[in-house]
Amino acid sequence: MAPLDPPHERAGALTAPSLESALPPGARLLLDTSALIAYLGNAEPTTPVVSRIVEDLVGTGRNAAVVSAVSAAELLVGPLRAAAAVAEARVLEFLRGYPNMEVVPVDLAAAQEAARLRAAHRFAMADALVVASGIVRGATVLVTADAAWPTLLALRRPSVSVCLLRSFVVRGG
Amino acid sequence: MRVRDRNQITLPARVAARLGAKVGDTLVVTVPDGTPPRAELRPVLRSYAGVAGDLYGATPEERMAYVAEERASWGDADAGAAADGTPYLTFEQSKRVYWQTEVTPERYAREPKLRWQKCDLPGCRRSIAKMREHRAAHASGLLDERGDRTDAAQVARTRSRVAKWRRSIRHTSERAR
Numbered sequence: 001m002a003p004l005d006p007p008h009e010r011a012g013a014l015t016a017p018s019l020e021s022a023l024p025p026g027a028r029l030l031l032d033t034s035a036l037i038a039y040l041g042n043a044e045p046t047t048p049v050v051s052r053i054v055e056d057l058v059g060t061g062r063n064a065a066v067v068s069a070v071s072a073a074e075l076l077v078g079p080l081r082a083a084a085a086v087a088e089a090r091v092l093e094f095l096r097g098y099p100n101m102e103v104v105p106v107d108l109a110a111a112q113e114a115a116r117l118r119a120a121h122r123f124a125m126a127d128a129l130v131v132a133s134g135i136v137r138g139a140t141v142l143v144t145a146d147a148a149w150p151t152l153l154a155l156r157r158p159s160v161s162v163c164l165l166r167s168f169v170v171r172g173g
Numbered sequence: 174m175r176v177r178d179r180n181q182i183t184l185p186a187r188v189a190a191r192l193g194a195k196v197g198d199t200l201v202v203t204v205p206d207g208t209p210p211r212a213e214l215r216p217v218l219r220s221y222a223g224v225a226g227d228l229y230g231a232t233p234e235e236r237m238a239y240v241a242e243e244r245a246s247w248g249d250a251d252a253g254a255a256a257d258g259t260p261y262l263t264f265e266q267s268k269r270v271y272w273q274t275e276v277t278p279e280r281y282a283r284e285p286k287l288r289w290q291k292c293d294l295p296g297c298r299r300s301i302a303k304m305r306e307h308r309a310a311h312a313s314g315l316l317d318e319r320g321d322r323t324d325a326a327q328v329a330r331t332r333s334r335v336a337k338w339r340r341s342i343r344h345t346s347e348r349a350r
Contacts, residue, residue: 037236
């Protein structure tokens with residue numbers, strides 16, 4: 001009799017090796033606001049997944065990561081609104097200095113790519129700028145906690161795949 | 174500091190102490206543009222997980238709402254409000270909240286429910302126009318965690334309605350046979 005699959009496989013959840021196969025070595029990752037909020041904010045079910053991506057894949061240099069300046073601004077609004085100086089400093093430190101991660105400014109190339117996405121596919125401008133920042137830096141995988149992205153991106157930008165954090169949560173502990 | 178083979182250097186103890194750097198820590202070196210060239214050395218934490226705590230919201234739903242609010246600020250964020258003052262979702266917020274539905278501008282304009290917020294409680298998640306009243310009802314115990322009324326009379330009325338509906342379904346299917 002063939003051995004049973006491990007429980008998490010039978011439950012349809014993906015394991016750490018499958019996360020690594022979804023993010024091949026050398027693939028440049030675009031980390032969006034929702035993914036970084038899952039990392040920097042309070043722990044939630046997707047936090048271990050995004051922590052693994054940031055700390056084990058990006059931090060070690062296996063994968064480079066890019067973050068749009070739009071996302072950086074969005075990440076700073078929360079601490080600034082709450083006047084939480086320590087958290088603001090930590091978030092800034094992370095954005096400035098985290099190894100193998102680059103915050104991409106909205107330059108003319110990104111603006112042109114965003115305009116293309118908006119004109120052809122009616123992306124909202126903020127979404128278009130975030131994705132464009134990744135495309136101009138050669139990102140091939142969008143890492144996100146936002147379940148709307150696979151639908152938004154699948155048909156419109158097949159060159160960029162979507163890594164939805166929730167898909168990699170191992171259910172039932 | 175003397176640069177040795179393979180560009181190695183040893184961080185002087187007082188510099189390490191000032192940076193708070195310990196064995197195993199990571200330091201990031203950046204060389205900003207400008208003349209003369211100079212290098213900046215910055216310690217980074219091994220992990221930044223959770224450094225912002227609940228500043229983006231206490232629950233995953235609140236965090237998604239945080240992102241939706243920031244995105245909505247790019248466009249016309251005023252989509253109106255329900256009678257109790259609950260703001261309606263903008264088109265962009267609606268696309269995110271109702272991600273399982275293909276929210277188009279036409280559907281958003283036609284279907285009021287696509288402008289309603291979803292309850293934050295994981296067991297409830299109902300789409301509600303007057304969310305402030307709904308949350309108050311949860312808080313006061315008038316609604317249970319699934320969003321069902323807790324008063325016995327209302328529960329009886331709901332059960333009677335459901336039973337009537339089931340009977341009508343059964344009746345219709347029997348007639349069809």
